[in-house]
Every structure is written in structure tokens, then in C-alpha cells.
Amino acid sequence: MKIIIPAICLIVVSMSAQADWKESLSTGWSSVKNSSSELYTDLTGEEGEVTQALSTLSAARQKSISSWDKMEDRFADIIEVKGEKDQAPESAFFKKDKANYQDDIDALLGDVYGILNDDIVKEASNSIVQIDSTILAFQKKASQQKSKSVILIGEDKKEALKKQQQYEDDIAEYQHNREKMIEAVQIRLDEFGTELSFEQVEALLVRVNADDILAMTTIFPVIGEIASSFAKITATSGEDLNNAKKYYSMYVVLLELQLYIQERYIADLKYKYIPRIDELQNKQNNLIKTTKNEMRKASSKHKKSYSLNLKSQNTTLKAIKLYKVSMQQDLSNMSKAHRLLVEDYTLAVNTLNTVTMSSQVSNLISDSSQLFDTIMALQAPELVPFNNIQMQKEFSVLTDKIK
Template sequence: MAQPAYADWKDTLNSGLDKAKELVNSSDSITLDLAPASKEIKPTVTEESVVEHWESLNKRFSKIYEIKEKQEDAPKQSGFLKKGKDKYQDDINELLGQIFETISDEDLEDYKKQLIKNADYRKEQLSDLSKLKENYRFSFDADDKEKIQNNILKLEEKIAYTDAKKSEIIVAVQNRLSDFGTYVTEEQVEALLIKVNADDILSMTTIFPIISEFANYLGQVTQDTGEDLEAAKKYYGMYVMLLELQLFIQDQYINKLDYTFIPQINELRKSNVKLIEDTKRLVRKAKGNNKNVYQNNLDNQRFTLKAVDLYKKQLQSDLKKIKNAKYRLKEDYLVAVNTYKTVDLSFNVANLINENSKLFDDVMNLQAPDLISFENEKMKEEFEKLTAQMQ
């Protein structure tokens, strides 16, 4: 016998999340079971997140289940009088987006804001430095030149301090990522933060381990249900929803790459190629010093094109990896939904969830972005310029 996929999920969180939260807070949790009784073990970042967000997820998951019940009997498309499956799906996606925001790491969000503020401040400092140097060059009074020179030295010290603060923030990001099991060098962090898709990569790098931790605890509470197959089914339903949340996050990222970031870099490449062709014609016609200026411009334009192509290659690589990861996850999701629909669960659902825990590691490895270190400062600067244009 089978029932609609989400028909009896309405009360899942009433018993499921409360039981799981109780387990997480108790001394019988998975982590504490493995620890000597005499030692107090500090919970991991992901464990803390599980406890912190149960309540907020409870409300939103419960609402999603209610919507899915209505969606089951709705027509495929919305009509004049009746709401269709498509509109209900929009409501579900909105709630999934809220869950995504809820479990996003606040520390990383704060670090990103600090980096933006740091970069803006540095631009202002460099602009002020250029003005001071210009004033120094056009000043003929000895006292004025000395004052300007002192101001230049003070400003250069401030710029050095701003650069040091940036390095501190990058180290903080590096350490925070390591809390979630992602280990990268400072150079790789800096290269990642320059990319236009940095926010999405950082979010997935931290959110997916949290989702994995949720699944781990669901496996534990499911095991505690023993022979209660109905309860096991409810917990397994929550596990299915976690897979759906991951697919939603992946879809959002794929859409950004497919319809925003890659088209933007294509447009930048098209403009740059046209500029190169125009400059080549001018070089052929130019004489004297102008020819040298045009040739220098052409060399810079070709270097920019090289940076554009490298940027595009990285975005395409990220897209390929996330699509492969989604394909892997989608296969397990379809199996999980089919299993959930099966009322007569003749196997141990807890073991199934625990066995599938490797899925989360596989998906993370499949969609991990290429983290390169720039060979030179010029390429790094070009990436920063391209990112600014795309934003």
C-alpha cells in the first residue's frame, strides 16, 4: 500500500523535531556517547547549529508540509479560480529560501561585510594618496612640500594598517571554514573571495555540513523508535526534506551561473575582443610615439582577455561540478521519496539514513570549486576589476 508522498507529514515536526532536540541537548547524544565520562566535550559548530535552529526549522517545515498537502490535489497549472501546483511550489521555494538564510553562517556573513568595508576604505585611501602626490608635485613652497610629504607618510602607514586588517579577516575566514571541515590556504581564500560567486560557494560550504549534521541526528532518533515503523517513516520524511533543501540550494546556484554570471562574462569578453580588433587597426595606421602607446594598450587588452578566459573557465568548472553533484543527489532523492511513499518499511530506516550519510561528503567533494592561487598581482587585480563590473 502507498499514500501521497507528503500526506502525513503535517505532524512530523510535532514529534520529530522535539524528540531530536531533546536528544541533541541530552547527555545521550552521539558525540557525548563517544566521550569519556570525566571530560566535557565542546560541541562542534554544526552540532551547535542543529540545536540553535530546530525551532525556526520546525515552523517552516510544518508550513511546507501543509502546502504540500494542498499541492497534492491541485491542478498542474494555476487557473483563474484555482491555485496550481506551480504556485504552491513558489510558496515552498520561498520557505526553503528562508531556511537557507536561517542556517547561513553569521560569522562568515560578518567577515564578508568587513572585507567589503575594508576594500572601500582602501580605495578612498589610495585616492587621497594620489591627490597628495599630485599636490606635492605642483607645490613650490618648501614648507608646504614638507607638510604634504608628512601627510603622505602618515597615509601610507594607514594603508599598510588597512592591508594588515584585510589579512586578519582572511585568516578569520580560513579558520571559520576549517570549523566546517574545509581546509584551504590564505591565498586560496583570497582568490575565492574575489570571485563573483564567492557568496554562494561560502554558503554551500557551511550549510551542507549543517544539513549533514541534521541527518546524523535524524538517524539517531529514528534508531530510537525501534519497531515503530510509522515514527520511522516520519523521521525519514524529514530526511527527504533535507535532501530537497540541498537540491533547492543547488538549483539557485546553477541558475545564477547559467543565467547571470556566465552570460555577464561572455559580454565582457565580447567587448574586450572588439576593443582588441579596434586597437589592432589603430596600431597599423599609427606612427611615431602613438604607435607605441597603442601597442602598450593592445598588450594590456590581451592580458585582460586572458583574465576573462580564465575567469570564464573557472565559472564553467564550478557549473559542471555543481551539476554533477546535483545529479548524484537527485538520484538519492528520488529513491528516498519512493522509500517514504512505501508504507510497509521492511528494513531499518535508521541504518538507511546512516548509510546515506556518505552522500553528503560525496556531494560536497563533487561540487567543491577550484581554489587557485594567483600567479601574479596583475591577474589578481584583473579578477577584482572583472568582479566589480559583473556586480
């Protein structure tokens, strides 16, 4: 699905501002690292290699430093494409129009998203998905051997029980590895400033939107670190308006990146996840209705089995409804956070197009740190631990179906 940044994101600054943006990219982050001795002294060696001092910084600050070279190239491309988009027609048959250029900008923002997405969290999350799939497969095989052992006798029965035990041992080992992966995610999120219990992390990881939430939880603090650095550099530039515009224009790009991430997530919730849950809920309601009808017609011999089926189906329906409520709450929270960021972005673009003193620009960027905290709090989902194993399994199965 193509994500379209809303109208305010399509505002293009004047050509002189575009020139400032391009110039800032060649010197921006180098200036941040070299000029702000408080933040970056002794971070790099003579050949630019990161020294041990880097390991003493927060995960977000480490990521902001180690990722900037790759981000810088994309930002330069974004600014160039924005300049071309400004000159393009609203619509055209034989050449690119504004919408085509916006697609290119979205693709570049997607690249930056990928660069900033934390590899440790992403790999641990992917491992947990694979482990869960393997555990389900072994549970099925163990159940099959258990069923076979009931009707078998002698050596065949022993062999079936032996295989069942082997599968159960494998399950236990995978469960242990799963716990280690959850702990790894928990520790890494804590390094980015988000403290969650083991149970909360586990509840998060079985959700269909887990990857999106994890990415935002690790990416937004990095954006905040970069913006904070820009504010400090701008504050030290006195009343140099050229420097003020350089660093503030880069801050505006960071806001566009946040908007892009939020809008992509909102679109997934509205047009992919929630509709899929509605579809599953309708199917489950129909199944329950069918089961009730068949149970009324069934003989007393079969009513108990229908009753057990109905109980299981109602548990699944309950899980679906909880899942939908969770998704709807995520959508509501993210929409609120997006509205706050839209207001800040609108002001940022207006400020960039206005001749301002660097002290005012610095204060505006600094004030955004509080906004970032508010946005992060709004975006954080309510992670209620599962009160039973069955509900956790239902969520895991539903996640696969929604995907």
C-alpha cells in the same frame, strides 16, 4: 530569477504521509535531542538554555541544534503548502495553481537557507568586500597626490606628499584588517570541516560566487548532522514504522533543501554570472581590436603608449578568460553533485511511499553521510592562489563588474 525545483522535487506524498510529516515536526527534533543521550545529554539546562557542553561540539552540530526551532516552523509551513499544492489545479486564472504553491515552497526554503547561513562567515566576507572597496578608493587618492607632487614645488609639493603618505598608511591599516578577516573566515571554515590555506581563502573571497560557495560549505555539514541524528533515532525505534516514516519524511525535506540550494546556484552560474563574463569578454576583445587599429595608424611618438595600453588590456582579457574557466568548472562540478542528489532524493521519496522496516530506513539515511561527503567534494571549487598582485586586482575589479 525564479528558481523552479525540477519535476522530481514536485512529487507529493500521500495525504497520510503529509499527516505523518506534520506530526513529526511537533516532536521530531525534541525526540532527537531527548532520546539520543549519546549526542545530547546535558546540552540544555532545566529551562532549555544551551549550556557549556554545546561549545564542545563541532560548528555544524552547534548550528543544527541552535537553528532547529526556527527551521521547524518553516518545515511545518512547507509541509502544509505541499498539501495545498497537491489539491491545486495545474493552472488556474482566479485561484492559486501548483506553480504558485511551488513559489511559496521556494520562498520558505529560501528562509531556511538564510537561517542556516553562518553569520560569522557572512559578516567577515561582507567586511572584506567593504575593505577592498575602501582600499581601492585610497589607492586612487594616493595616486592622485603622487601625480600632483610631480608638478608642484615648495610647500605645495610637501603637502601633496604628506597626503599621499597618509593615504598609504590608511591602506596599510586596511590591508592588516583585511588579513584578519581572511583569517577569521579560514578558521570558521575549518570549524565546519573545510581546511583551506590563507591564500586559497583569499582567492575564493574575490570571486563573484564567493557568498554562494561559503554558504554551501557551512550549510551542507549542518544538514548532514541533522540527517545523521534522524538515522540514529530511527535505529533505536525498533520496527516502529510510524516513527520510521516520521523521521524519514523529515530527511526527505532536508534533501529538498539541498536541491533548492544547488539549483539556485546553478541558475546563477548559467543565467547571470557566465553570460555577464561573456559580455565583458566581448567588450574587451573589441577594445583590444580598436587599440591595435589605432596603434597601426599612430605616430612613433604614441606607439609606445598604445603598446602599454594593449599590454594592460591583454592582462584583463587573460583574467576574464580565467574567470570564465573557473565559472564553467564550478557549473560542471555542481551539476554532477546535483545529479547524485537527485538520485538519492528519488529513492528517498519512493521509500517514504513504501511501507518499510525502520532498520532499512535508518540504513538509507546513514548511507547518505557518504553521499554528503562526495557532494561536498564535487561542489568545492578549485581555489588556485593568485601568482601576482595584478591578477588579484583584475579579479576584484571583474567581480564588481559581473555583479
